[in-house]
Amino acid sequence: MRVIIKILTSAALAICTAISSYGQTPLPDVGNDAMPDLYIDGTLHTMHEDTDTALVNMEQRLQTYRSKRKLTDEEKADYSTVCNNLAIHYRKNGRLDIAEQFYETAYRIRKELAEKSDRYRILWADILNNYGLYFLDINDKDLAIYYLSKALETRLISGDSLDANSPAANATADNYDNLAFALYKAHQMQEAADNYEKSRAIRRRLVLESGQPECYIGDYITTMQNLAALYKQNNQAIDALAAMIELRETLTQLHTNSPSEYLDQIANAKHNTALLYGMLNQKSQAADAMNLAIKDYNVLALSDRNKYLPEVAAALNQAANYYADLGDYANAEKYYKKALDINTKLYAEHLTDPTEMAANLNNLGRMYYDQSKMEEAKDCYIKAKKIFDADDPTDIKAALNKAMTNINIVMYYIYEKNCGIDSDEYPNCAKYLKETIESLRAFLFNPSANYYYDYAQKLLRTITN
Secondary structure, three states, X not given: OOOOOOOOOOOOOOOOOOOOOOOOOOOOOOOOOXXXXXXXXXXXXXOOOOHHHHHHHHHHHHHHHHHOOOOOHHHHHHHHHHHHHHHHHHHHOOOHHHHHHHHHHHHHHHHHHHHHOHHHHHHHHHHHHXXXXXXXXXXXHHHHHHHHHHHHHHHOOOHHHHOXXXXXXXXXXXXXXXXXXXXXXXOOHHHHHHHHHHHHHHHHHHHHHOOOHHHHHHHHHHHHHHHHHHHHHOOOHHHHHHHHHHHHHHHHHHHHHOOOOOHHHHHHHHHHHHHHHHHOOOHHHHHHHHHHHHHHHXXXXXXXXXXXXXXXXXXXXXXXXXXXXXXXXXXXXXXXHHHHHHHHHHHXXXXXXXXXXXXXXXXXHHHHHHOOXXXXXXXXXXXXXXXXXXXXXXXXXXXXXXHHHHHHHHHHHHHHHHOOOOOOOHHHHHHHHHHHHHHHHHHOOOHHHHHHHHHHHHHHHHHHO
């Protein structure tokens, strides 16, 4: 098995994790609270200003409202907004008990206002959405889904919530995303995908039709990557690929109009597209797509070497995997060696994770092994092992890469023994396998860890019987 070492570092998530057969890729947390700007006595207050000043102002206004015996509807609306904003502040700072009290107050006031007049419908939808996020925080998925669904129902009463020229459209898309995430947490995968699809449609219109793509592109990227990740987890790689191709094409369209923008996101989308082609066993298309990503990463590396050279190396290693699977060993070796050259420099400068270097060596060694170039394979495996001998892996990515390294080198020494070649290292094989089995125990929730754990046990039985 070749190692896929790419973890894409976008604002949202990665389509593939460190090993090609890793388990589920978690979706990111959500937090799209509806927090409108707050006007108090003609002064605008938002949570974007100095936090201490904003909190003092809101607390003062809170006390003013609490001291009055009777409030007008407009004062009640302001009062509920103060409570809403304070609830968001305390929720995001982990003070959920205090946040709940403010949410309850805002909920009660806005419910009363919405029952009196449709002009307060958006305020009512906002607090329903925010209350739903609170219930996600305390892991009450049923109530989260209830309140987030109620918020959407309230927003969709008016058609302008889907109009790209309406301020309500973005809040509606946020609401769809939040509900999708709650459904995902409740393992309702198809329903989650349906809601991401609805958000996708709104956000794409906002990007392409609002005249202000820069205001909406970040949220669109997040939604599309979440949707693709969800489809990937649900073994719907074709749907995931379609989402990623749409994202790539939309970004490319924007890049044409603004040549200095979006190249990072385009490279990211191309890389993810290649990974998904690979999942579909369309290795030739995967290699072509990865080459497009490599080209973009190389351009980006000219302006930020330390940030993008690791991306170039990861994409080269990935493309080499596809060429090796296609039996195009000449291109595979060329790409592996290019990646290895970059990783060697980055490793010496402490600019890359050691597991990236080891994975690169393992992949090159495996390619040599497949061609019966045993001495070259051995050299790669020994170099990879030296990287891991320095310390024990503490995360799953390192543990899996070390497991592969140990298994590869044990298989090589078994090959030597079967060929009648005496090796001083063969007696250490049992030790390597026992270390591998022990290091994987903490990660057996992961399918790849289970695979290597079982494989190491079989090899251990083979050499000890």
